[in-house]
Amino acid sequence: MEDFTVSSSKPTGRFAPTPSGRMHLGNIYTALAAWLCAKSRGGKFLLRIEDLDPVRCPRTFADQILADLEWLGITWDNAEIPYQSERTAIYEKYYRQLKDNHFVYPCFCSRAQLHVADAPHAADGRVVYAGTCRRLTAEEVREKRRQRHPAARLILPDTDIQFTDGHYGPQSYNLARDWGDIIIRRSDGVFAYQLAVTIDDGLMGVTQVVRGSDLLSSSAPQLFLFRTLGFTPPRFLHLPLLITPDGARLAKREKAVDVGFLRQQFPSPEPLIGYIAWLAGQLPKPEPIKVTDLLPLFDHKKIPGHDIVIPGNYWENLK
Numbered sequence: 001m002e003d004f005t006v007s008s009s010k011p012t013g014r015f016a017p018t019p020s021g022r023m024h025l026g027n028i029y030t031a032l033a034a035w036l037c038a039k040s041r042g043g044k045f046l047l048r049i050e051d052l053d054p055v056r057c058p059r060t061f062a063d064q065i066l067a068d069l070e071w072l073g074i075t076w077d078n079a080e081i082p083y084q085s086e087r088t089a090i091y092e093k094y095y096r097q098l099k100d101n102h103f104v105y106p107c108f109c110s111r112a113q114l115h116v117a118d119a120p121h122a123a124d125g126r127v128v129y130a131g132t133c134r135r136l137t138a139e140e141v142r143e144k145r146r147q148r149h150p151a152a153r154l155i156l157p158d159t160d161i162q163f164t165d166g167h168y169g170p171q172s173y174n175l176a177r178d179w180g181d182i183i184i185r186r187s188d189g190v191f192a193y194q195l196a197v198t199i200d201d202g203l204m205g206v207t208q209v210v211r212g213s214d215l216l217s218s219s220a221p222q223l224f225l226f227r228t229l230g231f232t233p234p235r236f237l238h239l240p241l242l243i244t245p246d247g248a249r250l251a252k253r254e255k256a257v258d259v260g261f262l263r264q265q266f267p268s269p270e271p272l273i274g275y276i277a278w279l280a281g282q283l284p285k286p287e288p289i290k291v292t293d294l295l296p297l298f299d300h301k302k303i304p305g306h307d308i309v310i311p312g313n314y315w316e317n318l319k
């Protein structure tokens, strides 16, 4: 298997949180792993705020993320932090490029139309768009435009995308089967995650993307976009998720994983960092440690192969 760390040059990693609330244990774990992956090899680590949706992502949440990362000791190397909400003109330029090359078409389907019972689904349960609006005539498009503002979809071809994930190994997705045409701009004009993340990683010179395995399959349309827009794609390493004992993903609403709650419990971040590093296979015991002391120890091959269960009362044992 291709080794994630084999590369002559120093990596540029990043953490790209969506500030739709305060960080939770899962976000800290992702940030820490991404930081260690880049910094343990003398690379750069960039922070970007993915606040594309202005309603879900008020600036106060982003400010809180910066403060919480500082508290944890997770530093970033970019003096200017890109906020996606301020980069619309940049996305617009690449969007035009895709449009001019006939990769984009308007979609008028409502949410209800997309979720009809016989809609095709990908292996992970996502609805795969059946391509309904791709077949509209120019006349039909004109007519529909009078009634509804369309979203914009990117045509994804019937092509296999293969890559080697740094944690999960060789991956293969068929864009048409596993994704279908994706929305790259919502009907309210907001650019979609898949487009913005690719442009930003491309422009920021990111060479290494470390993030949760819920985004593993997203790497396929992103790789397609990297190539189509002329960027060099990064390498990907997806992390097993932190889950509750009943198998659910950690949610921001759970008090015991919220960093605000955790900061009330712990005067310093070291017990928490040590616990997460232990969960991530980097320490033999959950002992208090500073992020910088993890740098010489870090080995991405020690990250467990399966999702990681967090007991409800975990924080009580760390005190």
Ligand code: GLU
Pocket: 016, 017, 018, 050, 197, 210, 211, 215
């Ligand atoms: N903004 C995304 C999130 O917070 C992560 C995007 C990425 O790492 O590619 O879930």
